[in-house]
Amino acid sequence: MAGSTFQALPGFRDFTPRECAVRNYLFETWRGVARRCGYVEYETPILEDTGLYLKKSGGELSSQLFRFEDQGGRDVTLRPEVTASLARIAAAEQRQYPKPLKWFEIGQCFRYEKPQKGRGREFHQFNVDILGEAGAAADAELISLAIETMLSFGFVEGDFVVRVSDRNAWLKFAEGKGVEDEKISDFLGLVDKLEREKPEVLTEKLAAFGMTLDEVKAFVANPENASADFDLIREDLTARGFGAFVELDLSIVRGLAYYTGVVFEVFDSSKSMRAVAGGGRYDTLVKTISDGNVDMPATGFAMGDYVIRNLIEETPHAAMQMEVWLQRNAAGCEAYMVIPNDQHRGDALKLVTELRRAGVSVDLPLANAKVAKQFQAAEKCGARFALVIGEEFPQVKIKVLASRTEESCEAGELVPWLLQRLTEPDGPLIA
Missing domain, CATH: 3.30.930.10 (Bira Bifunctional Protein; Domain 2)
Structure with missing residues (x-):
């Protein structure tokens, strides 16, 4: 073998x-x-x-x-x-x-x-x-x-x-x-x-x-x-x-x-x-x-x-x-943190901790990577949302991966926003 x-x-x-x-x-x-x-x-x-x-x-x-x-x-x-x-x-x-x-x-x-x-x-x-x-x-x-x-x-x-x-x-x-x-x-x-x-x-x-x-x-x-x-x-x-x-x-x-x-x-x-x-x-x-x-x-x-x-x-x-x-319950995470520039890694880590403590499953890149590769990682782990922490912070860009749409939210409102959205069906699940 x-x-x-x-x-x-x-x-x-x-x-x-x-x-x-x-x-x-x-x-x-x-x-x-x-x-x-x-x-x-x-x-x-x-x-x-x-x-x-x-x-x-x-x-x-x-x-x-x-x-x-x-x-x-x-x-x-x-x-x-x-x-x-x-x-x-x-x-x-x-x-x-x-x-x-x-x-x-x-x-x-x-x-x-x-x-x-x-x-x-x-x-x-x-x-x-x-x-x-x-x-x-x-x-x-x-x-x-x-x-x-x-x-x-x-x-x-x-x-x-x-x-x-x-x-x-x-x-x-x-x-x-x-x-x-x-x-x-x-x-x-x-x-x-x-x-x-x-x-x-x-x-x-x-x-x-x-x-x-x-x-x-x-x-x-x-x-x-x-x-x-x-x-x-x-x-x-x-x-x-x-x-x-x-x-x-x-x-x-x-x-x-x-x-x-x-x-x-x-x-x-x-x-x-x-x-x-x-x-x-x-x-x-x-x-x-x-x-x-x-x-x-x-x-x-x-x-x-x-x-x-x-x-x-x-x-x-x-x-x-x-x-x-399996689609709803076996994903590696619900949200994936995308960090275009490593100078915002500290902000991203703070949000990751807040989200995880609130019960949201979140993953993030452990090393610097191109944005495209980070989005690929988000899709491969089955995340519903990609959270982009970039130059607009404390505005967070939110990519809805299934529909390829984009929304935004203040960092301080991200936890309740995600908790609400995660209770709603989203994406092309088998029906």
Whole structure:
């Protein structure tokens, strides 16, 4: 690689200023939706005791851990998901908070799996959970937040669908077929691959459980196999105006062993990529993590930054909304100080300090440069205004870069003038 003998490890990312700006767009949208819906933010450590994940996660997760022994001889893991950490902290702290707990976290996670589209070895997740409420209303509230999140990213009806299922229905099915408890996870793993695995492979593997692929597909196709909770959830979401976004799909089971009831995944309508978000009810996890000391029903979901960004970029109206946000929020500065003659640098520095203290983002040349180059620097950093401090000082010339117009203002009035103008739309932003 030119310029360096080192580069990011496979599945890990550098965040350039542009990449950080996109990440900030995702984070601010996530955070804004959660707060509007009454959730409060928490945070847990990136590094945890490995036993926390081995206790009840199951599935492929245990083979994907970034696991090592630290200098104190402890078996530790970079967290692969947040729910186990949430269960740990909720069990320890739940008495300090009114129920139900409505908490969210935006955190980094790590899984050692093959990097591919929509998946890396490090990623950021938006995790939202309701703990302490067992009713279907909590599941509906959570699914509504997932829908609100998608709408806030600029998606519209027809762009995505929430596919809802019921893990309990599959547990009853497996019990009726005589599947042993210790093999339930393996069986559910096959159900989870109904859309991805070759039929002949599924047929062979299901035969080991004493059932056929046709039997499993028939179970998926019969809506009567869903529990009454689905009807309650659909009724709730329909009342909110979200009924068109939800469909029953019993092929959804989710990969982690701790799910106990209603589960769901958010997909783009064309199903061109893996799930954008997913989650469900995990009523026994807190009790398991706390060794039976705290018993709290819970439901939650997570949305990762990889897939949601891919879907935004592949959906024109959502991509346009993100670009508008980036133009307004990712510029290097709002105003750039142009200093034609270095004898006015002291005046410029005084104004820079006043503007920055007032909350205006301002940059300036750190060395003498031709005026044309200073204007080029102003445009490259995304400034809306170029402030020219020259011979007319204390009159300040103000160039509106987008419209190529010019105004002027007394230096003593520059702060309120700029604060007013910065609240107004200006320039050819994408609309």
